[in-house]
Amino acid sequence: MELPASRSRASSSRRRSAVALLAVAAALLPARDSRPAQAPPSPPPTIVIGGEVDRFAVPDCIPRKGDEASREVCRTVTQVLRADLQFENLFKFVPQSLMNAIPPMDPEAPNFTDWKGIGATVLVVTRAQVTGGEATVELRVHSVGTGQSMLAKRYTGRDDNPRIFAHQASDDLMSLANYRGVARTKIAFVSDRDAVPGRRTKEIYVIDYDGYNPRRVTVNRSLNILPNWSPDGRSLAYVSYRRGNPDIFVASIYEGKSADLTSDKGGAAFAPSFSPDGKRIAYASSRQGNMDIWVANVDGSSPRRLTSGGALDTAPTWSPTGQEIAFTSDRSGTPQIYVMDTEGLNVRRVTTVGNWNDAPSWNPSKQFSEIAYTARLESGGFDIAVVDIATRQVRQLTQGRGSCEYPSWAPSGRHLTFACGRGGKWQIAVADRLGQTITMLPAGPGKNEQPDWGP
Amino acid sequence: MTCRLNRVWLVLAVAASLAAGCGGKKRPPAVSTAPPSEPAGRTQPTEVPPAGEPGPDVASLGPESARGEEFTPSNPETGEGGPLEDIHFQYDSASLTDQARSTLEKHALWLQSHRAAQVMVEGHCDERGTVEYNLALGEKRARAARDYLASLGVAAERLRSVSYGKERPLDTGNNEAAWAANRRAHFAVSR
Numbered sequence: 160m161e162l163p164a165s166r167s168r169a170s171s172s173r174r175r176s177a178v179a180l181l182a183v184a185a186a187l188l189p190a191r192d193s194r195p196a197q198a199p200p201s202p203p204p205t206i207v208i209g210g211e212v213d214r215f216a217v218p219d220c221i222p223r224k225g226d227e228a229s230r231e232v233c234r235t236v237t238q239v240l241r242a243d244l245q246f247e248n249l250f251k252f253v254p255q256s257l258m259n260a261i262p263p264m265d266p267e268a269p270n271f272t273d274w275k276g277i278g279a280t281v282l283v284v285t286r287a288q289v290t291g292g293e294a295t296v297e298l299r300v301h302s303v304g305t306g307q308s309m310l311a312k313r314y315t316g317r318d319d320n321p322r323i324f325a326h327q328a329s330d331d332l333m334s335l336a337n338y339r340g341v342a343r344t345k346i347a348f349v350s351d352r353d354a355v356p357g358r359r360t361k362e363i364y365v366i367d368y369d370g371y372n373p374r375r376v377t378v379n380r381s382l383n384i385l386p387n388w389s390p391d392g393r394s395l396a397y398v399s400y401r402r403g404n405p406d407i408f409v410a411s412i413y414e415g416k417s418a419d420l421t422s423d424k425g426g427a428a429f430a431p432s433f434s435p436d437g438k439r440i441a442y443a444s445s446r447q448g449n450m451d452i453w454v455a456n457v458d459g460s461s462p463r464r465l466t467s468g469g470a471l472d473t474a475p476t477w478s479p480t481g482q483e484i485a486f487t488s489d490r491s492g493t494p495q496i497y498v499m500d501t502e503g504l505n506v507r508r509v510t511t512v513g514n515w516n517d518a519p520s521w522n523p524s525k526q527f528s529e530i531a532y533t534a535r536l537e538s539g540g541f542d543i544a545v546v547d548i549a550t551r552q553v554r555q556l557t558q559g560r561g562s563c564e565y566p567s568w569a570p571s572g573r574h575l576t577f578a579c580g581r582g583g584k585w586q587i588a589v590a591d592r593l594g595q596t597i598t599m600l601p602a603g604p605g606k607n608e609q610p611d612w613g614p
Numbered sequence: 615m616t617c618r619l620n621r622v623w624l625v626l627a628v629a630a631s632l633a634a635g636c637g638g639k640k641r642p643p644a645v646s647t648a649p650p651s652e653p654a655g656r657t658q659p660t661e662v663p664p665a666g667e668p669g670p671d672v673a674s675l676g677p678e679s680a681r682g683e684e685f686t687p688s689n690p691e692t693g694e695g696g697p698l699e700d701i702h703f704q705y706d707s708a709s710l711t712d713q714a715r716s717t718l719e720k721h722a723l724w725l726q727s728h729r730a731a732q733v734m735v736e737g738h739c740d741e742r743g744t745v746e747y748n749l750a751l752g753e754k755r756a757r758a759a760r761d762y763l764a765s766l767g768v769a770a771e772r773l774r775s776v777s778y779g780k781e782r783p784l785d786t787g788n789n790e791a792a793w794a795a796n797r798r799a800h801f802a803v804s805r
Binding site: 359361382384385400403404405427429430443445450471472473474487489494515517518533535539541562564565581583608609 | 734742743744745746747749751753754757776777778781782786788
């Protein structure tokens with residue numbers, strides 16, 4: 160099932176363009192998206208983005224002072240806010256030329272007649288100023304028809320990364336439409352950019368969802384792979400060879416600590432996956448000889464084996480309810496995706512097309528009952544596909560980009576990330592859930608792979 | 615047991631610096647602190663959660679032994695070139711070919727005459743297929759080779775196995791020859 164708004168997006172893939180008006184097919188939006196576990200800040204009841212075809216205008220941010228620092232922050236806020244809103248894939252944008260055609264706005268008292276004249280129904284005004292290294296960005300959202308204020312927020316902070324102000328403003332706008340915004344989410348991934356010469360080491364990094372602001376997480380100069388975010392965004396489970404074997408560690412990324420979950424258990428352990436409540440971790444382990452799916456508490460205690468038999472069972476991923484786990488098994492002779500409950504019972508095969516289907520990622524939104532995975536197609540390369548769990552219908556998201564592998568959903572379930580490339584050249588991509596717009600992220604140098612989209 | 619395995623492996627990992635003496639060397643911390651990505655994004659009223667708390671720049675995982683035994687064979691730059699040559703596998707298979715068996719029989723003889731030698735059997739895969747599946751397949755390959763050596767009389771405690779999946783290809787090419795070279799078990803020997 161597609162959102163009508165998503166379909167209308169098909170003709171508008173100019174994500175990074177300077178187009179500045181947006182219109183929400185918002186009548187359909189509330190109640191159709193997944194919500195974060197905690198109650199989001201609810202807007203005042205009078206503030207509803209609704210109606211048949213609300214049209215949003217997002218004119219250039221206005222610097223409160225004439226200095227270059229304020230103008231610079233404003234330039235970034237304008238560009239990033241528009242990119243964020245375009246990426247959300249819910250809005251339409253009216254060309255900048257229409258906004259250029261009306262007189263300059265008094266941000267304290269916009270002439271709503273002007274904005275009405277170019278078809279806007281909602282006006283998004285941003286202003287910024289920098290004082291002594293601290294930036295203040297103000298967001299005002301107006302209903303053009305009534306002149307009513309729908310939202311007024313002021314963000315303050317250091318001026319060295321003004322992108323975050325725009326990300327926050329975008330998420331706040333999304334909250335008005337009862338959506339969980341993507342703008343402040345992060346993606347963890349693996350790169351060899353800092354490899355120790357001759358030792359082929361890999362480390363784990365984190366970037367903003369748009370590829371900016373890369374930061375290194377692991378610094379142990381070993382092989383570190385397969386990162387997986389905890390639901391609260393404060394921890395990353397990953398696999399490290401720092402003790403010789405592939406074992407699962409959990410890093411508290413804001414405290415610089417990591418805990419070793421499996422290296423005292425013997426065998427290989429990899430492919431960690433946090434349960435939706437953050438209390439358990441599913442993973443693959445050969446500690447009893449065969450490669451099976453296991454579930455343990457987040458501290459590694461009480462490990463329990465869920466699968467058995469001689470097949471290779473790997474790559475577990477949880478359903479949004481935490482009551483089922485999808486995984487890959489070659490029990491049929493080829494790798495295929497299966498689903499079971501958390502007792503290891505009621506196993507059923509989900510993929511029926513193709514002879515290699517692997518690396519499942521269950522859409523975390525309860526609205527979409529689907530699993531993204533990596534599929535080998537007739538061409539021999541690998542591509543990202545999504546299977547509807549109920550109907551078993553498959554849609555192919557990627558094509559002709561070398562191989563694309565390792566899909567991972569954004570927390571909202573409306574976007575996903577994966578890696579594409581061939582040989583030593585791999586980069587991180589993001590796409591909407593229908594694959595209509597695929598963007599390669601500026602994630603930095605090296606072979607970048609195994610992305611995991613976190614909160 | 616794990617201890618020994620660690621030692622062997624750490625020796626491999628730090629082979630290049632062995633001459634300098636790696637025993638007791640300070641290990642790098644495992645994880646750096648990811649600083650808050652945002653300038654503290656406060657809002658008024660305060661509806662926005664605080665940015666990530668400040669923490670120490672780095673934290674140590676605690677002591678870890680890197681004391682090693684003498685080690686020679688593999689080229690520390692590539693991990694290749696030990697006394698025991700690699701064996702190779704068919705695509706998506708962990709079955710030992712006749713050629714692989716005959717190579718392993720030679721390895722068993724060599725190990726009978728080098729009784730101090732210990733072997734880490736590494737399972738590797740080509741780049742096709744996913745990270746997770748190849749880790750599992752590499753594990754199966756390493757175990758197949760290890761188990762065959764054990765069946766030929768090599769004491770089990772001299773044999774360890776580890777999978778690298780497709781993470782450390784010998785040849786990074788994107789063609790049949792590279793793939794065939796990468797589908798292998800490698801024998802890292804320490805003595």
